[in-house]
Amino acid sequence: MNNNDFDLYKQFVKTTFKMRYKGSILGFFWVLLKPFFMFLILFMIFSRVSGSATGLTSQQYAVYLLSGLIVYTFFNEGMIWGMGSIMERAGLIVKINFKRAVVVASSLTMALINFSINLGIVISVALILNIHITFLGLVYILLICFTMFLALYGISFFTSIWLVHVRDLQHIMELVLQLLFYASAVFFPVEMIPEKFRFIVYYNPVARFIKAVREALIYGRITDIKFVLVALVTSIILVVIGSGYFNKHIKKIAEHF
Amino acid sequence: MEKNIAIKVENLTKKFRIPEHGSPNTIQERFVNPFSKKKMIDFTAVNNLSFEVKKGEFFSVIGPNGAGKSTLLKLISGIYVPTQGNILVDGKLVPFLELGVGFNPDLSARENVYLNGIILGLTKKEVDEHVDHIFDFAELKDFQDLSIKKFSSGMQVRLAFSIAIQVKSDILILDEVLAVGDGEFQKKCFAYFDEIVGKKTILFVSHGLASVKKYSDRVLWLKEDKTYEIGDPSEMVEKYSQTF
Numbered sequence: 001m002n003n004n005d006f007d008l009y010k011q012f013v014k015t016t017f018k019m020r021y022k023g024s025i026l027g028f029f030w031v032l033l034k035p036f037f038m039f040l041i042l043f044m045i046f047s048r049v050s051g052s053a054t055g056l057t058s059q060q061y062a063v064y065l066l067s068g069l070i071v072y073t074f075f076n077e078g079m080i081w082g083m084g085s086i087m088e089r090a091g092l093i094v095k096i097n098f099k100r101a102v103v104v105a106s107s108l109t110m111a112l113i114n115f116s117i118n119l120g121i122v123i124s125v126a127l128i129l130n131i132h133i134t135f136l137g138l139v140y141i142l143l144i145c146f147t148m149f150l151a152l153y154g155i156s157f158f159t160s161i162w163l164v165h166v167r168d169l170q171h172i173m174e175l176v177l178q179l180l181f182y183a184s185a186v187f188f189p190v191e192m193i194p195e196k197f198r199f200i201v202y203y204n205p206v207a208r209f210i211k212a213v214r215e216a217l218i219y220g221r222i223t224d225i226k227f228v229l230v231a232l233v234t235s236i237i238l239v240v241i242g243s244g245y246f247n248k249h250i251k252k253i254a255e256h257f
Numbered sequence: 258m259e260k261n262i263a264i265k266v267e268n269l270t271k272k273f274r275i276p277e278h279g280s281p282n283t284i285q286e287r288f289v290n291p292f293s294k295k296k297m298i299d300f301t302a303v304n305n306l307s308f309e310v311k312k313g314e315f316f317s318v319i320g321p322n323g324a325g326k327s328t329l330l331k332l333i334s335g336i337y338v339p340t341q342g343n344i345l346v347d348g349k350l351v352p353f354l355e356l357g358v359g360f361n362p363d364l365s366a367r368e369n370v371y372l373n374g375i376i377l378g379l380t381k382k383e384v385d386e387h388v389d390h391i392f393d394f395a396e397l398k399d400f401q402d403l404s405i406k407k408f409s410s411g412m413q414v415r416l417a418f419s420i421a422i423q424v425k426s427d428i429l430i431l432d433e434v435l436a437v438g439d440g441e442f443q444k445k446c447f448a449y450f451d452e453i454v455g456k457k458t459i460l461f462v463s464h465g466l467a468s469v470k471k472y473s474d475r476v477l478w479l480k481e482d483k484t485y486e487i488g489d490p491s492e493m494v495e496k497y498s499q500t501f
Contacts, residue, residue, distance in 0.1 A: 007381040011372055015361060022363055095358045096376060097335035251338045254331070255273060 005099045012106035017113070031114055032121065035073060039066055042187045054189040059129040060218055066122045067217050068186040071210045074115040075148060076177050081107040082156025083163050083173060086250075090164075090257045100250045101243070104156050112149060119145070126217060134220035140228075141216050144209050147232045151205075154238025157246040164256050184210055205231060262347065263428050263458040264310040264333060269342035271303040271328055302328040304483035305342070312348075312427075315454055317461045317469045317490065319497055320479035326462045329479070330354060330430055333460065348427030348458070351377060355432065357417035362406035366397060369405055370420055377424045387423045395419035396442070415442055422449055428458040466494045 021027040043065055051061040085107035086093065086100065093100065119141075126133055163169045183200050184207040190198060201207040208227055215221040274297050303325040310316045318326050331337045333344055334352035359376040360369050370391055374384040392398045395415045405413055453459070454472060463469055469476060469490060476493035478486045486493065 003380045004375065004378055007375050007379075010381070011375045015364065015368075015372055018368075019361065019363060092359050092376065094331075094336060095354050096352060098376060098378075254336045 005102055008098060009102045009106050009109075012102065013109050013113075016106065016110055020110075031117060035069055035118060039069055042069075046187050050188045050192065053192050056189075056218075060131065063122065063126045063129060063131055063218055064214055065187055066125060067214050068184070068210045070115060070118040070122055071148075071213050072181060072184055072186050072206065073118065074111060074145070075152070075206050075209075076181075077111040077114060078108055078149070078152035079155065079159070079173060079177060081111055082152055083159035083169065085156065086160040086253060087163050087257075094254045094257060100253070101246065104153070104160055104246070108149065108153055108156060111152070115145065122217070131218060132220065133217065136222065137216035137220040140222050140225075141213050143232070144213055144216075144228055147228060147235055148209060150235035150239055151231065154235055154240075154242040157239070157242030161246060161249045161253065164253055180204070180206055183207065186210065261312050262309050262345075263312045263314070264316075264347075264460065265343075265345040266306060266308050266333070267343045267345075269303055269306045269329075269332065269344060270301065270340050271325075271332055271337060272340045273300045273302060274298070275300050301483060303332065306479075306485060307342075308477055308487055310458060310460060311474075312458055313455050314474045315459045315461065315472050317463065317473040317476045318479060319463070319466065319469055319476060319493065321481050321500075324479035324481055325483065326479055327354070327432065330432055330460070330462060334430060346428065349378075349425070350428040350430065351421075351424050351426035352430040353421050353432060354430070356414055356421060360405060360413065360417065363404055365402050366392075366405050366408070366416060367401045370416070373417065373420050374423065377421065378426075379424055383423075391416070391419045391423060394422075394445070411439060411442075418446060426457065428460065429453075430460045430462075432462045466498065470494050 021030060024030060026033065039062075043062060046065070047058050047061050050056075050065075051058055054061075054064075056064055082104060085104045088107070089103045092098075093103075123133065123138075159169065159173070183204050185193070185201055190201050190207075190211070193201065201211075205227075208224055209231075212224045212228060215223040276297050306325075306329070318329065320326055328337065330352065331354065332339055333346065334350065334354065336352075357369075357373060359373050361372060364372065367388070370388055371381065371384050374387070374391075375381060379387075392401055395412075395418070397412060397416055400408070400412070405416070408416070450472065459472075461469070461473070473490040475487060476490045478488075478493045478497050480486075486496070
């Protein structure tokens with residue numbers, strides 16, 4: 001990556017950031033407000049039921065819910081923005097030859113920025129609610145986030161190209177992600193799912209990431225480390241194969257818009 | 258490649274596979290018409306074209322709409338990939354297929370200078386150095402913080418042109434961007450062209466036959482039937498003029 005590519009990347013991030021919240025009175029605060037209201041609604045409805053099923057206090061449930069929400073949101077935004085990145089810059093891509101991968105990277109960076117802010121808030125809330133956060137737990141959470149980021153990056157190399165060829169993918173993805181929200185045990189404990197359906201959570205990487213983050217955040221426990229490491233290696237492989245696929249197919253993309 | 262050649266195009270062919278009735282990009286369209294694949298047709302935009310542009314040469318491309326001029330420029334710019342043949346480019350090439358690429362109407366003029374400049378290949382530091390000069394040249398010094406959707410189209414083009422000429426390049430690809438702004442600004446643009454003619458290699462596409470004749474060293478005439486001729490500017494322009 002040369003100087004200009006990096007400047008271009010920064011410029012795209014900056015512009016997207018500015019544009020996303022420009023013209024609204026609360027501007028950037030929407031990043032915080034939207035998940036907050038989502039949290040509020042889910043908390044009011046589910047805190048009693050879900051809390052008692054898991055033996056969590058309502059403070060713990062608040063952190064439990066928040067952490068699930070932000071991890072899911074990170075995945076959701078990463079998938080949607082990563083997939084749409086090439087499409088979104090179609091006007092530019094047909095006019096000038098710049099390093100296309102910059103577009104994918106900058107879109108995912110947006111998701112990462114949002115997530116970092118959200119994570120900061122969740123940690124602050126946890127501290128306020130007297131939840132003891134361990135250093136090791138925090139490192140583990142960061143490792144999980146890094147793994148997820150790589151996975152999103154690898155996936156986006158494929159989906160960003162596919163979307164240009166099959167526009168339906170946009171709607172399909174939204175649907176899948178909506179299903180994933182319920183299948184990831186974001187606002188209810190896994191124990192509430194009937195036993196014969198628990199495999200859905202077991203085979204759902206997002207659910208397992210969420211679970212691991214929660215255990216680390218609330219109890220300082222390092223759980224499911226084998227899965228996280230396998231996911232990390234898989235994600236790295238995905239990025240390598242994905243970037244190969246991307247570089248091969250991106251050359252012709254300008255003809256397909 | 259020989260030393261004095263800037264662009265070398267060898268047996269270049271570009272075909273597009275296009276469906277007969279628009280592109281089936283959604284599943285619905287594919288579903289409604291599952292045999293759409295059979296209706297794909299090959300459209301040849303550029304056919305077996307070869308030419309060389311020497312370093313420092315002002316090389317113009319003329320021809321009617323649909324002759325393949327824009328496709329050719331996009332191929333040389335690296336936006337399209339050739340179906341057959343080769344394109345060799347020696348030096349940094351900057352395509353101006355359109356002025357103000359990436360301009361965002363909601364951002365201020367200053368922010369757009371950064372965005373557009375970096376998209377065209379400048380580093381942020383270089384834009385920092387040139388930003389004042391850009392606004393001077395564009396005569397838009399007092400409008401730096403205004404969002405450019407409030408600019409007149411003339412103002413936008415002036416700004417875009419002023420950014421474009423700051424990009425250091427050996428080869429410029431210009432697609433009908435000469436006539437910009439009012440009379441006075443046009444003078445400035447032409448003064449700029451007079452300055453760079455002979456120093457930079459210029460590949461120029463235009464319907465403005467007068468400026469083609471005035472500046473060009475050689476002219477490539479792309480015809481509707483995908484044949485072509487290369488020759489002396491006045492001769493080519495003369496011949497081309499007789500076709501309509």
